[in-house]
Amino acid sequence: MGAQQRRSGLGTNQEAVRRHNLGTLLRHVHGTGQMSRAELTSLMGLNRSTIAGLVAELESLGISERATPAGGARQGAGRPSAGVAIAADGPCVIAVDLGVDRAVVARVGLGGRVLQRAQAPVPVGGEAWQVGASVAALIREVVEDAPAASPLVGIGISVPGMVRRSDGLIRLAPNLEWHDVSFGGIVLAALGLDVPVSLANDADLGALAEHTRGVGVGVDDLIYVSGQVGVGAGVIMGGHRLEGAGGYAGEVGHLRFDPGGRPCHCGNRGCWETEVGAHAIAEAIHCPPDKVAQLDEVLDGFDSPSPELCRTGTAIGHGLASIVNMFNPRLVVLGGYFRSLHQLVGPDIQAGLSDRALPAPLESVRLTLPGLGSDSALLGAAEIALEPLFVDPVAALGAALVDVRARLAG
């Protein structure tokens, strides 16, 4: 019975049961990287023997391996429970975090372990195929030392823009100046491979990663607000990603903020982004326009907030109030350059929020920094690429690519 997926009105046959249980078990192990069989039985509410059978299948698939029980976790008498750990040569994915000025690529295994990483600057105003080639080069670099036994399940790409859910088309990435780019196809073509590629918005993936292994573990209603150059948000409600009809949910940057405000590139006036976006902040702190993409580093150079920045903090808080009223999250995670801003004007942000949010949603919400630092989007990209494994481990592994290094070399 299900959990993760949202099937419409399908019935369940027993083969689906097996799939689901195997996937759920793997998801649990993935969440912590290592887990005892005893914990799994109580978490999943299944019989010891059933868990044993599932674990055996996972081992025979080469996904997990038997581990000695964690030494410190002993808590009483009884036979110690054998550990279930992610196999060293287990399946892995390629995660790509496409930023406005640099791309980070990593090979990531189950459990969210970054096995290898590489990065390179992205030329300003680069064509999609150029960026695709550069990303493909990074991918080659990153799979160089991959063990031949480790199958590649897929590629996940984080994009600073709006991505269509149905096919992963990049509809609009304003800061890359891309319209309707099929970046997944471009990367695959540059690699000469055919593996599943998933693309999603960076804020959405930040939310996903923070929910899975960051500050949002166990928090089923959270929002990740990301300041890159524009402002976006990733929303998780009831433990599920909020995607919307086309996949564009979370465009908080164009919330109406001040109808008399400055014109926004979207054509309106006084969007939230015109007050708290990177360009606005850069202007407020007299930062040169060519440094806007590195706004977080510039902000980290400040040791005390200027009055302008305090006003910006308040504006952030006021905008967050609208968001909190709309979504009633338990957690708001401030990513991107909002991380740096929070260090400087955290109290102003909080005060702006407290001042404008309704009492009921306000009482349960908490403002925090990302638990994964600047890797949120990257690890979120890994998560969507790994997702098929949790839906159906056998099928996902069947579709995976073995010995990627050789294939890329040849």
Place this chain on the structure above:
Amino acid sequence: MGAQQRRSGLGTNQEAVRRHNLGTLLRHVHGTGQMSRAELTSLMGLNRSTIAGLVAELESLGISERATPAGGARQGAGRPSAGVAIAADGPCVIAVDLGVDRAVVARVGLGGRVLQRAQAPVPVGGEAWQVGASVAALIREVVEDAPAASPLVGIGISVPGMVRRSDGLIRLAPNLEWHDVSFGGIVLAALGLDVPVSLANDADLGALAEHTRGVGVGVDDLIYVSGQVGVGAGVIMGGHRLEGAGGYAGEVGHLRFDPGGRPCHCGNRGCWETEVGAHAIAEAIHCPPDKVAQLDEVLDGFDSPSPELCRTGTAIGHGLASIVNMFNPRLVVLGGYFRSLHQLVGPDIQAGLSDRALPAPLESVRLTLPGLGSDSALLGAAEIALEPLFVDPVAALGAALVDVRARLAG
């Protein structure tokens, strides 16, 4: 494998499979009121024999009964499929739509059939126990002719205010002037019964009802924007209700709209509600303040829009643009007095929306009137009360109350 519920990381055993399949089958029949076994097999992807077994169980529970196949639906050769219809004496619920000036109570069966209904005015500024007594009287009226065999599964109550998800406490109902009222308990006490009671916000229930049997059938991402006295929204995303951490999600009335605008009762300035709320509109059309609760009727009396109303329509559209940007719904349903307004200034609303929303979310969204008229919230209340039947029909029926009429009389 699951669908409706969102269990955390539980495993599935076969008894859960049976529960789920039985519940899902019932949900399908509930959706249309009548359905052929052949349709059920293809919809649920299960074997003919399995469906036959499930249907037999449903019949033995007294929930469904065999029906002659619908005459017109024949489409080709082959033996006609026997129908599965909701039993006449099947389980039912009490639905309560608590408005700011009147309460509507109905006995509703599966399939959304309103079997009996009654309504009464609610005194302005009435205490919760007074309103509770009046609702209890309506409930007695409505179960008067209920067949003894028909078990009462529960009571669902639609509330014009913020309802805490965990326990159904009414945190704040501004137009009833209630704070922290346990209205469910009050009604049960007045009835001297003990049945499951569910409470939820009226806009949330409007969204639910429109999704189940209104204009939103088959649309998994929709928003029901309701103008009662304040403005609220119910959100369904990915086929699931958006509730938020406390259950307060969808408070769109207090979106920041114009920071230089009029003061709002929430303490801020220029909330959307101060522009498009009932009080603002009443003022714009010079409607006497004591008629605000019947604003829809007043508006229905207009046959052409005044310039003030056109401006209001534009403001509604502008606010909807923020909502559409945030949620990316496929459908926006205009409920409450927005229904009447849409008749008058529909083009202005649409123009305001088109003018301010981002292209990507705009291209897939559609603005409509409710398919259930003013009964959306009432039928939504019935839906949440019926919900346990779809999760576990056997258990829900076991907990249901038989021969309610006799119990209420005694």
Place this chain on the structure above:
DNA sequence: AAGAATTTGTTGTGCGGGTGGACAGAACGA
């Protein structure tokens, strides 16, 4: 009008998968 074709209901059998009990193994505590 009668037989063929088609689709569905019914029945019995088989299989997959989770359950539960019995037993053995491994640590802890007295």
Place this chain on the structure above:
DNA sequence: TCGTTCTGTCCACCCGCACAACAAATTCTT
């Protein structure tokens, strides 16, 4: 050292769905 406690393994068992064969009820074809 021995009892306690908890876990892993193996077994028979039950439950629920799938599948195949047959019967029933229509429509289509000739």
